[in-house]
Amino acid sequence: MTTDSTVKAPGGTELGRYLRARRARVTPAEAGLPAGTGLRRTPGLRREELATLAGVSVDYYTRLERGRENNPSPAVIDALARALRLSGDTHERLYELAELASGRLTEPHPTADDTVRASTLRMLEALAPLPAYVVSRYSYMLAANAPGKALLPGLWDWPAEQRNVTRYLFLHPVGRVLYRPWEETVATSVAHLRAVGGADTDSPRLANLVGELLLKSPDFARIWERYDVCERGGGSKSFDHPEVGAMALTYEVMTLARTGGQRMVVYQAKPDTPDEKAMLGLAPQD
Structure with a gap:
């Protein structure tokens, strides 16, 4: 391809x-x-x-x-x-x-493993009602708790091999309107993809992802050519969610040891605010 x-x-x-x-x-x-x-x-x-x-x-x-x-x-x-x-x-x-x-840097990055440890899966469930998910080195979605799945509507309709967060931002109709401002969010995501690519620029998985996005999204091609790099360690995002409405959430990104680059992303909102009320609306109601 x-x-x-x-x-x-x-x-x-x-x-x-x-x-x-x-x-x-x-x-x-x-x-x-x-x-x-x-x-x-x-x-x-x-x-x-x-x-x-x-x-x-x-x-x-x-x-x-x-x-x-x-x-x-x-x-x-x-x-x-x-x-x-x-x-x-x-x-x-x-x-x-x-x-x-x-040629001084010759040690390749560890091969990413898409298997999420059972202990990590238990942690995801324990974090609910906070939305949380685990992504691979190149932001392929590997696992999520129920609020984490609800946070990104439509992503789970895709086959597992297509569930990439950066791909979602550019190619899914909901992903293109979910975040505010969209341009700033996607620019950070592309810069992060550049950063985690690092010395692994010959990765077939990265090549396939970038190749598809270059072909299908002029916006991605434009931002990719900037060659911005940014390691993501947390911050804040504003959403215009189709189910729970507008909300501003902070998030933390934690690298999971011995996984080849897996990261856990956890969102939260300030207590007793409309943002928290909206976030809690992502959790399944009994």
């Missing part, structure tokens, strides 16, 4: 693609450079501008971006990160891709 080419453009390295994507995100004004004259063919920094800001030669930077130089020093990586205004997860991703390009 799809191949790794749906995730990575032919030629070059993932490091080069990341540098190009991030370079296009920084304007000359943001970098403290004069706008200059004439028509710019690139929406962001030119190669020579970034090279100057990072203190490397244009030839060296060009070879780095084109995959002909694969061993940048930590000092060069930090200089590029400063010039590209990277911090946190985006800075760490630059380091990780440099390690991959150099």
